[in-house]
Amino acid sequence: MAVQFPGDKTYTGENMAELQLHGSPAVLSETLSALFALGVRQANAGEFTRRAFLNGKLGLMEAEAVADLIAAQTLEAAGNAAGQLSGTIGSHMAEIRQKLVALSAHFLAVVDYPDEEIEPFQMQQMIQTLSETAEEVQQLYDSYETGRILREGLPCAILGRPNVGKSTLLNALAGFDRAIVTEIPGTTRDMIEEVVRIGALCLRLQDTAGLRDTNDPVEKIGVERARLAAKNAGLVLAVIDGSQPLTDADLDVLKQAKESPRAVVVVNKCDKPTEVQIPEDFPYIVSISAKQGIGLDKLKTALLECAGLSGAAFDGGMITNARQAEALLRAADACKQAAEAAYIGFSPDAVLMDVETAIAALGELTGQNVREDIISDIFRRFCVGK
Ligand code: GDP
Numbered sequence: 001m002a003v004q005f006p007g008d009k010t011y012t013g014e015n016m017a018e019l020q021l022h023g024s025p026a027v028l029s030e031t032l033s034a035l036f037a038l039g040v041r042q043a044n045a046g047e048f049t050r051r052a053f054l055n056g057k058l059g060l061m062e063a064e065a066v067a068d069l070i071a072a073q074t075l076e077a078a079g080n081a082a083g084q085l086s087g088t089i090g091s092h093m094a095e096i097r098q099k100l101v102a103l104s105a106h107f108l109a110v111v112d113y114p115d116e117e118i119e120p121f122q123m124q125q126m127i128q129t130l131s132e133t134a135e136e137v138q139q140l141y142d143s144y145e146t147g148r149i150l151r152e153g154l155p156c157a158i159l160g161r162p163n164v165g166k167s168t169l170l171n172a173l174a175g176f177d178r179a180i181v182t183e184i185p186g187t188t189r190d191m192i193e194e195v196v197r198i199g200a201l202c203l204r205l206q207d208t209a210g211l212r213d214t215n216d217p218v219e220k221i222g223v224e225r226a227r228l229a230a231k232n233a234g235l236v237l238a239v240i241d242g243s244q245p246l247t248d249a250d251l252d253v254l255k256q257a258k259e260s261p262r263a264v265v266v267v268n269k270c271d272k273p274t275e276v277q278i279p280e281d282f283p284y285i286v287s288i289s290a291k292q293g294i295g296l297d298k299l300k301t302a303l304l305e306c307a308g309l310s311g312a313a314f315d316g317g318m319i320t321n322a323r324q325a326e327a328l329l330r331a332a333d334a335c336k337q338a339a340e341a342a343y344i345g346f347s348p349d350a351v352l353m354d355v356e357t358a359i360a361a362l363g364e365l366t367g368q369n370v371r372e373d374i375i376s377d378i379f380r381r382f383c384v385g386k
């Protein structure tokens, strides 16, 4: 069946047609051959969205949201991408840019006609506009830390001395017996990974060998890998056996947790009498029994809070990619500098330079003025057919 999509209301804004075929590989490849013989070629990665962008159907932020929507691993990440696809942030940033363009016209007039002066009152208003813009752009930039976690998830190392219940915890969070659990210390030697979704948070859990001094050459490598995993993790789950007094190895684990950007201390085996008091000040300490499934909900809440994803709105207000973050930071800094320069009483052309930098950065963000190679780079990362 051939379906025709005529006119400018299509995704790309161009005439389109869709062929719907029976799924047999033979029919598909024969049809493709026939099309190629007619001079048709296959679309490049991201070509449809690229055309939509070039034809003005989508801004660049919206086009990037398409990629986010395709890659979304949680409903919340999809919600944020869909919100951005609808253009809320993109058009707002375009408005801010327009405001700066108007402001720059004022300074330009003074640069071109030095006899003109900006009235003190007007100057005051411009400084205020610049500061407010800086603040607003900075706020959007600040959402990147959480937005990145929303999009990419967090690598999370489960750290602890042997036998505290790390593998049992991995299995409890994964919901099936992923790792081998025995009462023999040193059971886990290689690193075991499992992706676990906790609400908006996608955790790449890494179960590691227990931290201890060992002569076993294989376990030794496992312990080194565990330390490395902890270093590279965005979040450390430090597991302590609550039914036994703290050991030096436990203190070592807590020290590693302190050095991580995010840490949740898990006091496990709460089904037995408690023997430990965590000596250090950690914002998240949760008592659980991994084996009996007690306290897991509390732990999940702590993980969400620790990742910054608790209570957040997932309607498109978070930016999720480094390109956008970098452009926003540049724009915010330039606005701040322009406001300061104007406040100190620098010459209009000095202020103008900073305002122009901000305008350029925002234009890159929304795609209103962006280099060809940057556009190519963005769409190259799309999949074919999107
Ligand atoms: P790992 O070496 O840290 O990975 O520890 P494992 O997950 O292999 O568990 C070591 C032992 O502790 C096993 O016998 C588990 O059944 C036991 N264990 C794990 N979690 C709990 C718990 O919450 N309560 C009790 N009583 N035992 C547990």
Ligand code: MG
Residues within 6 Å of the ligand: 166, 167, 168, 179, 180, 187, 188, 208, 210
């Ligand atoms: Mg283990």
